[in-house]
Amino acid sequence: MKGFILKAVKSAIFASIVGSSVVFVGIIVTMIPHHLQQLAWLMKGALAYYLFAVVCSILMLFVFTPMYWLLRQLKWNSYALVTAFGVFQVFLIFRFQIPISEIYFPIAGGIVFALFHHQFMTVNKRQHRSLI
Numbered sequence: 001m002k003g004f005i006l007k008a009v010k011s012a013i014f015a016s017i018v019g020s021s022v023v024f025v026g027i028i029v030t031m032i033p034h035h036l037q038q039l040a041w042l043m044k045g046a047l048a049y050y051l052f053a054v055v056c057s058i059l060m061l062f063v064f065t066p067m068y069w070l071l072r073q074l075k076w077n078s079y080a081l082v083t084a085f086g087v088f089q090v091f092l093i094f095r096f097q098i099p100i101s102e103i104y105f106p107i108a109g110g111i112v113f114a115l116f117h118h119q120f121m122t123v124n125k126r127q128h129r130s131l132i
Helices: 002-031 036-073 078-096 100-131
Strands: none
Touching: none
């Protein structure tokens, strides 16, 4: 469990930075021709946004890691886990009006990436052991 949490935190940080970068590149490309002054302001806020996305990803992992571990003990497969996670995401979006394009994609990306990464590593180790 401890190893999974460390891997999941690393995955969440990586995915939140990548997700944030994609959002920022899209914003910058659309703003360059029209709003150069606002672009300078946006770049000043970029670091704060990255830190916010990483912190949110890690906080969300502390919520989802125990749930994921429990559902794995109940023999749920990854597709059911990701579906349950998606339903919970939709609930959060509609209940708390979280802006999807700015905040939620990096967080969701971090969690889903961590889940699939853990599943892939577990299956990969089993296949490697069966070959030996």
